[in-house]
Amino acid sequence: MKLILLGPPGAGKGTQAEILSEKLNVKTISTGVMLRTAIKEKTELGETASRYINDGKLVPDDVMVGIVKERLSQKDCKNGFILDGFPRTIAQADALADAGIDIDKVLLIDVSDETVIKRLSGRRECSGCGTPYHVDFNPSEKDGVCDKCGGELICRKDDNEETIKNRLSIYHEQTEPIKAYYEKLGKLVAAKGREELKDTTQEVFAALGIGETK
Ligand code: ADP
Ligand code: ADP
Numbered sequence: 001m002k003l004i005l006l007g008p009p010g011a012g013k014g015t016q017a018e019i020l021s022e023k024l025n026v027k028t029i030s031t032g033v034m035l036r037t038a039i040k041e042k043t044e045l046g047e048t049a050s051r052y053i054n055d056g057k058l059v060p061d062d063v064m065v066g067i068v069k070e071r072l073s074q075k076d077c078k079n080g081f082i083l084d085g086f087p088r089t090i091a092q093a094d095a096l097a098d099a100g101i102d103i104d105k106v107l108l109i110d111v112s113d114e115t116v117i118k119r120l121s122g123r124r125e126c127s128g129c130g131t132p133y134h135v136d137f138n139p140s141e142k143d144g145v146c147d148k149c150g151g152e153l154i155c156r157k158d159d160n161e162e163t164i165k166n167r168l169s170i171y172h173e174q175t176e177p178i179k180a181y182y183e184k185l186g187k188l189v190a191a192k193g194r195e196e197l198k199d200t201t202q203e204v205f206a207a208l209g210i211g212e213t214k
């Protein structure tokens with residue numbers, strides 16, 4: 001399964017990607033996690049990326065296309081992958097097609113702008129493995145500590161109200177047109193982002209036509 005997760009920031013893409021990854025036994029490629037790792041490791045990519053991310057702007061297409069193509073060419077993506085956070089522009093979607101990377105389905109998880117703000121203000125992310133949590137809606141077992149790897153949970157720098165608003169308007173302008181792009185190709189399926197995490201998961205599984213969570 002070669003799957004793209006599409007939706008506004010905070011829709012639950014990372015959260016559902018994690019669940020789908022286990023269920024489908026394919027890797028999740030999250031461009032946000034890749035970029036934040038590069039920033040932490042102070043690489044050249046990280047330096048470029050931080051200039052954009054901190055303002056809630058998109059990293060330029062040529063940079064993103066380069067790293068994603070390289071990542072998808074690795075062995076662990078041979079039998080499929082879940083792309084979380086890419087493509088975010090029509091140019092990025094075109095680049096995938098031009099590279100001969102054939103996508104099976106594009107899953108849209110949609111939530112309102114209002115919900116986005118509520119979700120992102122309480123989001124925490126593991127600094128070790130990138131797993132997302134929420135202080136109220138999806139807390140870790142032990143305060144401030146990742147259930148999976150024991151890493152420290154942090155609040156992302158770009159999850160502040162002003163940057164969230166920038167990210168939302170960029171989403172509506174530059175990323176949302178991707179819906180129509182894949183709809184035309186007959187690849188778009190949609191799940192409603194629900195209040196309860198497990199309800200969203202149910203919608204996601206139904207949209208993809210895969211069996212129940214257990
Ligand atoms: P969110 O969880 O809010 O959807 P991500 O973790 O996917 O955000 O991405 C965080 C930031 O990284 C984005 O706001 C953007 O600056 C940058 N970024 C991630 N993926 C891309 C991409 N495909 N194209 C351009 N910029 C990207
Ligand atoms: P995205 O990757 O689309 O930016 P995340 O998966 O990081 O979104 O989720 C954003 C925030 O909302 C996180 O704090 C996450 O724990 C929380 N969250 C995800 N799905 C739900 C849901 N269905 N209901 C409530 N909170 C959720």
Ligand code: ZN
Pocket residue numbers: 126127128129130131146147148149150151
């Ligand atoms: Zn972790």
